[in-house]
Amino acid sequence: MNSLERVLAALQNRPADRPAFLLNAGLYGSRLTGASLKDHYTDPAVYAEGQMAIRETFSPDLLVSPFALAGLGAAFGSRMSTPHRQPPNVAAFAAPSAEAALQLPLPDVDSHPQILYLRESIRILAKTYAGQAPVIGLLASPVDLPPLIIGLEAWLDALLFQPDTARALLHRLSPFFVDLGKAMLSDGATALALTANLANRFMVPAPVVEGLGLPSLAQALGEIPGPVILHHGGCPLLAHLADFMGLPNTVGYVVDAGEELAAARALLGPGPLLLGNLGGPTLAGLRPEEVSALCDQALAQRTTDPQFILATSGADIPLDTPPACLQAITDAVCRAGGARS
Amino acid sequence: MDRDFSQELLDAIQRADRAGANAVIDAWAAGHSFPRVVPDLLSPTLETFGRLWAHGTQGASLAVGYVAAKIAEDVLSRLLLEAAAGGGPPQPAKGPVLMGNVEDDFHPLGRKMVAAFLRADGWEVHDLGVDISPAQFLDKAEETGARVIGASAMMYSTAKNVARLREEIDRRGMTGRIQLAVGGAVFKLRPELVEAFGGDGTAASAVEASALFERLWQRACTAAGEPRP
Known part of the structure; x- marks a missing residue:
């Protein structure tokens, strides 16, 4: 089986030769290629070389587009930080409030340089691995776009104190999200993975979740002509998983590091993919044998679950993570495959 | 029957109802001197809220903590206005x-919430903003005489820079005399990192930061051989 066949088998709830696995190693690719982070996060060919190096070195089944959501904010006029040891962040916002953001023009997904960087990265990877490995396009859902454009504080102000303005901004941003999602899929992304933190009860109260967040998310996802994977985005997901079940086109869920996989599957039932639950950002602080033990534990829990994909959760795997820690993940899924045969 | 203003305020905070909270405070102030609102109503209510929030009581979202900080800011703004009308702003204690x-x-966001709660509790807070280098922190501490630095980091990758701040404190010979409070999502998830990166303490929630700063201030004064002013 190749990686694409393995992931398709998981989607179809069929057995595979071994569990599929995903590394959120967009950043880590620059360590393998030696590229500067500036080049890595501006030149799609350089980024793609990083993912190819990740694939050659550790053999993950799924590859990822740049986890550089700040670029989406930059497309609206936000200023990005210079990346030193991590992907770029938003350093200054395009507008001071939701009301002001309503006046911003929507970026053209076919011409804006920040968007083209993301899209071209997908095109290169999809062409390189056509028929071999899925490529996942990473983006932010409409509810998570405003923090990149006006900041989290201004977005909370709108969601909590100016719901009509918040609703208007979600309506304004939704077409951009849909256009970008469609474009990523047409570029060759096998699926989209996105966060919806501002529709999570960990972040906002029930009236915001139920009145603004989830309806907006459902409407936008309904217009995406392809599979979507919902990522926990740094928030606990398990306790709120029921909110996100049944969203249009949603085929999988990435739970946070350490969240109980069996409990997540019990809630989800058969059908959706379940991804997780290794803490990607904390791998650097572990010894390879500790990583190995965590993998074995997760895989042992899901032995009879063809729809489980071992994945690093959270943000990017840090640059100072020893390669042996990532190799331990590869070795663990291979061992699990060996046990199946 | 007497109204339980503290419970009403707590309920409003937990509903993320900023207007409702301010209405409770207004109603309380109708029968009291407004400057007493902090010690008599706001602080004890925030203390209770902080305990509930830190324990992840159902419904205690991040936004609810944000609204609590906004309410503290609202009260502080009114106090400053009243003080200005009376001849000048009050000096932080x-x-x-x-x-x-x-x-x-x-x-x-988290840093701003902590700053709001500290100010509401009478602290003079110099908020330096985001992306602050160790040298910037220490230069400002030397300029202002600050004995506690509150350093915020959301993610593991940036939390490592707390260790660089620790090194700078030690390099300048300020060990003990400047205490390092750390906070942010990563420290809540992995409390062992507080010590690993050289922090002197952390708080379970933004609301509880003031008590932490009190303890650290005392320690800094002791290390410097000075009585607390």
Whole structure:
């Protein structure tokens, strides 16, 4: 089986030769290629070389587009930080409030340089691995776009104190999200993975979740002509998983590091993919044998679950993570495959 | 029957109802001197809220903590206005202390919430903003005489820069005399990192930061051989 066949088998709830696995190693690719982070996060060919190096070195089944959501904010006029040891962040916002953001023009997904960087990265990877490995396009859902454009504080102000303005901004941003999602899929992304933190009860109260967040998310996802994977985005997901079940086109869920996989599957039932639950950002602080033990534990829990994909959760795997820690993940899924045969 | 203003305020905070909270405060102030609102109503209510929030009581979202900080800011603004009308703003009773996000960290919300709660509790807070280098923190501490630095980091990758701040404190010979309070999502998830990166303490929630700063201030004064002012 190749990686694409393995992931398709998981989607179809069929057995595979071994569990599929995903590394959120967009950043880590620059360590393998030696590229500067500036080049890595501006030149799609350089980024793609990083993912190819990740694939050659550790053999993950799924590859990822740049986890550089700040670029989406930059497309609206936000200023990005210079990346030193991590992907770029938003350093200054395009507008001071939701009301002001309503006046911003929507970026053209076919011409804006920040968007083209993301899209071209997908095109290169999809062409390189056509028929071999899925490529996942990473983006932010409409509810998570405003923090990149006006900041989290201004977005909370709108969601909590100016719901009509918040609703208007979600309506304004939704077409951009849909256009970008469609474009990523047409570029060759096998699926989209996105966060919806501002529709999570960990972040906002029930009236915001139920009145603004989830309806907006459902409407936008309904217009995406392809599979979507919902990522926990740094928030606990398990306790709120029921909110996100049944969203249009949603085929999988990435739970946070350490969240109980069996409990997540019990809630989800058969059908959706379940991804997780290794803490990607904390791998650097572990010894390879500790990583190995965590993998074995997760895989042992899901032995009879063809729809489980071992994945690093959270943000990017840090640059100072020893390669042996990532190799331990590869070795663990291979061992699990060996046990199946 | 007497109204339980503290419970009403707590309920409003937990509903993320800023207007409702301010209405409770207004109703309380109708029968009391407004400057007493902090010690008699706001602080004890926030203390209770902080305990509930830190324990992840159902419904206690991040936004609810944000609204609590906004309510504290609202009260503080009114106090400043009243004081200005009476001849000048009140002098903060505690501090000065510094707040900032460590280098490469651009997630200001938690820091701003802590600063709001500290100010509401009488601290003089110098908020340096995001992406603050160790040298910037220490230069400002030396300039202002701050004995506690509150350093915020959201993610593991940026939390490592707390260790660089620790090194700078030690390099300048300020060990003990400047205490390092750390906070942010990563420290809540992995409390062992507080010590690993050289922090002197952390708080379970933004609301509880003031008590932490009190303890650290005392320690700093003891290390410097000075009685607390």
